[in-house]
Amino acid sequence: MDILQIENVTKRYSEHTALSDVSLAVPTGSIYGLLGPNGAGKSTLIRVVNRITLPDAGRVLFQGKPITDDDIYSIGYLPEERGLYKQMKVGEQAIFFARLKGLSRREAIARLKEWFVRFGIQDWWNRKVEDLSKGMAQKVQFITTVLHEPKLLIFDEPFSGFDPINANILKQEILRLRDEGATVIFSTHNMASVEEICDHITLINKSRNILSGSTDEVRRRFGENQFEVVFDGDGIKLSQAVEPFAEVLEQSPVADSDLCQLRIRLREGVSVRESIAAANEAVGLRSFREMIPSMNDIFIRAVEGKL
Amino acid sequence: MSKIGIIVAREFNERVRKKSFIITTILMPILMLGLMAAPTLMMLFAKGEQKELILLDESGKFATELTGDEELVFSQRDCTLEEARADEDVFGVLWIGADIIDNPNNVKLYTNSSSSMSLESNLASQMERVIEQERLKRYEIENLEQIIKDVEANVTLTTYRNDLQEEGTDEEATSSSVAYLLGLVLGMMLYMFLLIYGSMVMTSVIEEKGSRVLDVLVSSVRPFDLMMGKILGVASVAVTQIAIWAVLVCGLSAAVLPALMPEDMMQTVAAVEAGTMTSAQAGMDADLLSAVSLATDPMRLVMMFVWLVLFLVGGFLFYSAMFAAVGSAVDSIQDANQLQTPITVPIILALILAMSVFNDPDSSLAFWGSVVPFTSPVVMMARIPFGIPTWEIILSLVLLYLSVAGMAWIAGKIYRVGVFMHGKKPSFKELMSWIRQ
Numbered sequence: 130m131d132i133l134q135i136e137n138v139t140k141r142y143s144e145h146t147a148l149s150d151v152s153l154a155v156p157t158g159s160i161y162g163l164l165g166p167n168g169a170g171k172s173t174l175i176r177v178v179n180r181i182t183l184p185d186a187g188r189v190l191f192q193g194k195p196i197t198d199d200d201i202y203s204i205g206y207l208p209e210e211r212g213l214y215k216q217m218k219v220g221e222q223a224i225f226f227a228r229l230k231g232l233s234r235r236e237a238i239a240r241l242k243e244w245f246v247r248f249g250i251q252d253w254w255n256r257k258v259e260d261l262s263k264g265m266a267q268k269v270q271f272i273t274t275v276l277h278e279p280k281l282l283i284f285d286e287p288f289s290g291f292d293p294i295n296a297n298i299l300k301q302e303i304l305r306l307r308d309e310g311a312t313v314i315f316s317t318h319n320m321a322s323v324e325e326i327c328d329h330i331t332l333i334n335k336s337r338n339i340l341s342g343s344t345d346e347v348r349r350r351f352g353e354n355q356f357e358v359v360f361d362g363d364g365i366k367l368s369q370a371v372e373p374f375a376e377v378l379e380q381s382p383v384a385d386s387d388l389c390q391l392r393i394r395l396r397e398g399v400s401v402r403e404s405i406a407a408a409n410e411a412v413g414l415r416s417f418r419e420m421i422p423s424m425n426d427i428f429i430r431a432v433e434g435k436l
Numbered sequence: 437m438s439k440i441g442i443i444v445a446r447e448f449n450e451r452v453r454k455k456s457f458i459i460t461t462i463l464m465p466i467l468m469l470g471l472m473a474a475p476t477l478m479m480l481f482a483k484g485e486q487k488e489l490i491l492l493d494e495s496g497k498f499a500t501e502l503t504g505d506e507e508l509v510f511s512q513r514d515c516t517l518e519e520a521r522a523d524e525d526v527f528g529v530l531w532i533g534a535d536i537i538d539n540p541n542n543v544k545l546y547t548n549s550s551s552s553m554s555l556e557s558n559l560a561s562q563m564e565r566v567i568e569q570e571r572l573k574r575y576e577i578e579n580l581e582q583i584i585k586d587v588e589a590n591v592t593l594t595t596y597r598n599d600l601q602e603e604g605t606d607e608e609a610t611s612s613s614v615a616y617l618l619g620l621v622l623g624m625m626l627y628m629f630l631l632i633y634g635s636m637v638m639t640s641v642i643e644e645k646g647s648r649v650l651d652v653l654v655s656s657v658r659p660f661d662l663m664m665g666k667i668l669g670v671a672s673v674a675v676t677q678i679a680i681w682a683v684l685v686c687g688l689s690a691a692v693l694p695a696l697m698p699e700d701m702m703q704t705v706a707a708v709e710a711g712t713m714t715s716a717q718a719g720m721d722a723d724l725l726s727a728v729s730l731a732t733d734p735m736r737l738v739m740m741f742v743w744l745v746l747f748l749v750g751g752f753l754f755y756s757a758m759f760a761a762v763g764s765a766v767d768s769i770q771d772a773n774q775l776q777t778p779i780t781v782p783i784i785l786a787l788i789l790a791m792s793v794f795n796d797p798d799s800s801l802a803f804w805g806s807v808v809p810f811t812s813p814v815v816m817m818a819r820i821p822f823g824i825p826t827w828e829i830i831l832s833l834v835l836l837y838l839s840v841a842g843m844a845w846i847a848g849k850i851y852r853v854g855v856f857m858h859g860k861k862p863s864f865k866e867l868m869s870w871i872r873q
Contacts (some may be wrong), residue, residue, distance in 0.1 A: 143869060143873075176856075179654075179655045181654045181655060181659075181856075182856075198658075201655065201656060202656075204655070206652070206655040208648060208651040208652055208655075210648035210651060211648065212647055212648035212649040212650065212651050212652040212653075213647070213649060213652075214450075214644075214647070214649055215647060216450065217450065225442065225446050226652065226656075228442050229439055229442055229443075229653070229656045229657055230656050270652075273652075
């Protein structure tokens with residue numbers, strides 16, 4: 130079941146088109162990466178989901194039904210730029226945002242106390258936001274985003290401004306929220322974090338959805354059938370042995386060992402088993418591993434049109 | 437609580453708790469009282485030491501006629517002009533020629549330090565009086581002084597309004613001077629509130645946009661609700677401030693003023709109000725009586741404050757919607773300056789129109805100025821103290837509040853586009869296209 134379906138959404142502004150015919154589906158309980166270069170249309174897409182702007186064409190389904198104003202109570206949105214009232218005290222401010230999301234004052238205070246204890250920031254309650262560091266303010270903002278226990282969470286660059294320790298705490302919290310049943314949409318440029326926690330991605334470029342799918346499937350698709358063979362023995366012999374099945378790309382010694390490695394690309398219609406068998410005949414095989422490109426590579430290649 | 441309610445509550449709580457709000461709320465009435473008392477105080481402190489003037493009167497007519505006051509004292513000496521001028525302990529010497537009655541210019545003032553205008557005009561007017569008397573004496577009319585006394589007249593005008601007389605009540609005198617003063621104060625007050633609180637809304641929208649709070653807010657509140665919440669929140673602060681001032685002023689005038697006024701004056705005022713005596717009979721200045729009776733009558737003040745609040749809120753909603761729209765369209769206050777000109781110009785125009793009201797409160801210019809929403813709050817407030825038909829006030833209010841709705845709609849259109857525009861400052865043309873979107 131998909132918690133969020135976006136069907137053929139188009140949004141035009143007076144001078145440019147921000148989204149053209151974008152479709153995607155976010156499975157319930159997934160962590161969904163929304164990728165794309167600056168100005169690709171990610172923010173507009175998020176605004177459409179948040180009902181801040183309405184699409185010119187297409188529709189958005191939330192839990193299978195067209196999204197309504199009431200559904201935004203079920204959505205938590207953490208924008209990229211931290212938006213808090215600087216002059217306001219942390220506690221009051223958090224209550225204010227919680228009430229706007231439909232919580233009662235009493236309920237908001239109870240939940241906030243719990244979160245403040247979890248993050249170890251009980252002392253901040255009466256401090257003004259302007260006295261907090263950027264990372265501290267971000268923690269507060271994170272809490273206000275998830276406090277009303279939304280079914281769908283949208284995070285725009287959640288890790289920017291965090292030190293590694295706090296980033297890790299945040300990551301654990303995000304995973305915990307997912308485990309408790311929330312669905313998370315991530316908008317980010319940080320490809321390492323995408324590889325780490327996203328199970329699905331969509332790549333938007335120039336207002337279009339150019340790539341969608343589960344992270345593993347997408348990476349495999351970009352793998353181009355390249356394999357890395359680590360072996361003990363004669364490299365030339367190996368090359369000759371695999372020649373009918375694969376194109377040899379590069380041979381290099383493996384550092385700090387007597388072993389060598391060979392990069393090959395399997396020819397069309399060749400099975401991995403056949404290739405392994407052939408290689409095994411020729412040399413002492415240590416490993417035969419598919420080379421999966423990093424999300425970073427995929428991002429660059431996809432955006433630059435080298436699909 | 438609705439979302440607008442939550443936003444209004446936040447705006448209100450944040451603002452009334454600010455030190456600046458508390459200070460201005462308490463200090464403003466004191467400052468205004470101080471400003472009113474300033475001329476009196478200045479007169480008190482401006483008086484210098486008493487100045488001694490040696491009088492050398494060769495005509496012999498002035499010795500007994502010139503009188504000194506707190507500022508000036510005359511001393512007579514038997515000496516020559518040169519000797520008198522040599523005396524450096526006195527302020528100066530007034531020398532009057534023997535033929536002064538026929539030749540009024542034959543008078544000289546020698547001073548040891550700089551003289552002042554008030555002193556010179558004081559001397560001149562005293563001498564003119566003596567010379568005029570002397571000249572009149574030459575006609576040798578009997579009982580001259582008595583005749584002059586009989587002829588002298590002093591007119592005090594008491595104005596009654598036929599169109600405003602309520603049925604069954606006795607005639608009540610009105611006063612244009614009090615209306616003028618009140619109109620001036622009320623008009624200025626509206627003008628300042630519109631500008632100050634209006635730009636407060638604008639600044640606050642710009643800040644919210646700059647700090648990206650808006651991005652968070654719009655994900656849970658419709659932009660229009662957000663804008664209205666802010667405007668209503670600031671309006672409630674303005675009304676609170678006015679109400680505090682109203683209570684202070686009414687309380688002060690009702691409780692303190694009667695105690696301060698001389699008792700016989702209060703009795704006269706009461707008598708005039710009750711209709712048993714007219715101000716002419718009381719022999720008191722009608723303006724003063726009317727002012728005192730207004731200041732000590734809480735009901736009339738309360739009514740005035742009701743109109744004030746209605747026009748203040750209407751005018752504020754009308755203008756602050758535009759201020760909010762401009763605030764949403766720009767990134768900084770500097771950028772806002774140019775865009776807010778079309779807003780501030782009508783407010784200033786309203787003040788200028790209000791000034792013209794004082795010459796003729798019933799002119800067609802005054803009427804239209806107080807009915808057209810752009811200028812009506814300020815101009816109407818300046819007109820109300822002169823006593824105008826209630827239907828005009830109601831008409832003005834209805835038109836004002838109708839256009840508030842229209843203006844909020846237009847501003848909302850600009851606002852919902854503007855809050856997401858960062859970077860480039862939009863032109864008027866672009867703002868127009870946002871409205872049409």
